[in-house]
Amino acid sequence: MNGNNILQVRGVERRFDTTLALQATDLDVAENDFITILGPSGCGKSTLLRIVAGLDRQTAGEVLLDGRRIEGPGADRGMVFQSYTLFPWLTVLDNVCFGLRERGWPRARQLETAHGFLAKVGLKGFANHYPKQLSGGMQQRTALARALANDPRMLLMDEPFGALDHQTRELMQELLLGIWEAQAKTVLFVTHDIDEAVFMGNRVVVMSARPGRIKLDRRVELPHPRSYAVKTTPTFMALKAELTEAVRAEVLAAQAATQAASEAAA
Amino acid sequence: MKPLTPVAPGVRVALGVSFFVLFVAVWAAATFGGFVSKTFLADPLTMVKSGHTLLTEMGFGWDIAWTVWRVLGGFLIAAALALPLGVLMGAYKPVEAFFEPFVSFARYLPASAFIPLLILWAGIGEAQKLAVIFIGSFFQLVLMIAVTVGNTRRDLVEAAYTLGVSDRGLIRRVLIPGAAPEIAETLRMVLGWAWTYVIVAELIGASTGIGHMITDSQALLATDQIIFGIIVIGLIGLCSDLLFKWANRRFFPWAQLGK
Numbered sequence: 306m307n308g309n310n311i312l313q314v315r316g317v318e319r320r321f322d323t324t325l326a327l328q329a330t331d332l333d334v335a336e337n338d339f340i341t342i343l344g345p346s347g348c349g350k351s352t353l354l355r356i357v358a359g360l361d362r363q364t365a366g367e368v369l370l371d372g373r374r375i376e377g378p379g380a381d382r383g384m385v386f387q388s389y390t391l392f393p394w395l396t397v398l399d400n401v402c403f404g405l406r407e408r409g410w411p412r413a414r415q416l417e418t419a420h421g422f423l424a425k426v427g428l429k430g431f432a433n434h435y436p437k438q439l440s441g442g443m444q445q446r447t448a449l450a451r452a453l454a455n456d457p458r459m460l461l462m463d464e465p466f467g468a469l470d471h472q473t474r475e476l477m478q479e480l481l482l483g484i485w486e487a488q489a490k491t492v493l494f495v496t497h498d499i500d501e502a503v504f505m506g507n508r509v510v511v512m513s514a515r516p517g518r519i520k521l522d523r524r525v526e527l528p529h530p531r532s533y534a535v536k537t538t539p540t541f542m543a544l545k546a547e548l549t550e551a552v553r554a555e556v557l558a559a560q561a562a563t564q565a566a567s568e569a570a571a
Numbered sequence: 572m573k574p575l576t577p578v579a580p581g582v583r584v585a586l587g588v589s590f591f592v593l594f595v596a597v598w599a600a601a602t603f604g605g606f607v608s609k610t611f612l613a614d615p616l617t618m619v620k621s622g623h624t625l626l627t628e629m630g631f632g633w634d635i636a637w638t639v640w641r642v643l644g645g646f647l648i649a650a651a652l653a654l655p656l657g658v659l660m661g662a663y664k665p666v667e668a669f670f671e672p673f674v675s676f677a678r679y680l681p682a683s684a685f686i687p688l689l690i691l692w693a694g695i696g697e698a699q700k701l702a703v704i705f706i707g708s709f710f711q712l713v714l715m716i717a718v719t720v721g722n723t724r725r726d727l728v729e730a731a732y733t734l735g736v737s738d739r740g741l742i743r744r745v746l747i748p749g750a751a752p753e754i755a756e757t758l759r760m761v762l763g764w765a766w767t768y769v770i771v772a773e774l775i776g777a778s779t780g781i782g783h784m785i786t787d788s789q790a791l792l793a794t795d796q797i798i799f800g801i802i803v804i805g806l807i808g809l810c811s812d813l814l815f816k817w818a819n820r821r822f823f824p825w826a827q828l829g830k
Contacts, residue, residue, distance in 0.1 A: 358733055359732075359733075360729050360732065360733070378733050379732075380735025383734070384733040386729070386730060390726045390727055390729070390730035392727060392731075392749070393749075394748045394749060394825050394826075403731070403734050403744075404734035404735050404736075407734065407735050407744075437825065448730075452733075455734055
């Protein structure tokens with residue numbers, strides 16, 4: 306056991322009735338790691354993340370955060386979802402204050418912290434807007450500020466930029482990376498976008514087709530701070546090529562499995 | 572006209588008012604033109620005149636006040652009990668499993684059919700009127716509130732949990748505020764139904780109220796007064812509706828966005 310691992314996933318398995326979604330998975334996450342999890346859709350990457358978040362229960366194995374078993378969701382693991390999950394009845398500012406208020410912080414301290422994080426995600430002038438008045442990218446930036454304001458041990462992100470257009474997505478990647486470089490948070494980031502996985506992560510984990518398991522675990526040897534220009538360097542391209550092959554093999558395997566199942570049914 | 576295309580606000584008001592005008596015009600034509608006997612349907616002018624007499628000389632204002640008081644009293648008691656129960660049923664599935672079958676059954680029991688029974692139990696006093704309205708609105712409210720609260724978006728609930736919310740905090744800070752605009756809409760609708768129950772309760776065994784005035788007028792064949800009474804009920808309903816809509820916009824501005 307490594308002393309600097311803040312998160313340990315030990316033999317975690319998730320079964321839905323008869324389907325095995327995730328098979329005995331191990332993963333160690335070190336302090337300040339930015340791990341991106343790649344895989345074809347339905348490979349169980351979101352399931353793994355939800356188990357770490359405590360929103361789903363594993364059917365075998367255990368997850369330890371700082372050596373303690375995870376039994377349910379908590380403020381120590383902040384999460385940003387793919388769907389827009391801002392509370393529509395709260396303003397941007399009160400959304401960011403949500404977790405702080407739950408802790409019973411005095412209002413003045415809540416506001417100070419919230420304004421600080423809103424400035425960090427570039428939403429200074431939007432504190433009093435309602436979520437429905439914001440674009441998708443701005444909503445996800447607010448969701449990021451809301452999760453960060455809570456000062457969690459880990460940040461869990463489930464395809465947070467998946468619903469955004471390409472340009473907004475690239476800006477969001479740089480924003481998040483900039484915050485991570487400045488704040489050194491530990492991040493688990495699920496995506497199916499290979500560019501995103503390599504650009505953001507210091508480690509990329511590829512998961513296999515269902516039943517999901519970790520197939521490949523690569524360090525990303527690109528120096529920080531990274532800018533978008535890094536995407537055209539040979540190191541980036543070489544890793545991207547390797548991961549593309551690995552993911553493609555899994556997508557094909559998943560397709561073959563679906564076809565075999567439908568033929569068996571017919 | 573194209574389906575679902577909105578109309579300008581001015582045109583909207585004009586169209587709404589013009590149907591009222593058309594309605595009164597048809598009524599006036601039928602009565603003044605002599606197509607309908609005065610015994611069965613009074614003309615609009617007679618109706619307005621006798622309405623004036625009712626209000627100035629016969630103390631109809633008091634009848635209106637009594638009726639409004641009964642509706643609000645019965646409805647507020649029903650709402651005060653239905654809100655906590657509905658929220659608990661929406662939030663906690665075992666509570667829902669316990670009450671839901673009975674409430675679903677009870678809401679089909681017609682409130683008006685309870686009147687004879689309620690007269691036996693509570694006499695013909697105010698308690699009986701309030702009870703009719705209570706029975707008519709309580710079960711409907713409970714079910715609709717429970718469904719609204721139970722339909723809270725699951726991803727919002729999950730987001731709240733990852734922000735460290737407690738179970739009580741979830742109810743207080745997510746389930747209730749999220750459901751509030753729809754609950755207000757439910758209250759508005761059920762208050763409308765409460766109006767029909769109060770009149771029924773007043774038709775039988777009451778010495779005051781709009782419904783009582785209508786039964787009295789029937790004995791005198793005073794269709795002008797009956798129609799005036801009915802129109803007053805309609806107008807009060809319209810006012811309470813507008814008040815609710817205004818309050819919804821005022822208290823839940825976020826729910827109006829993007830509509």
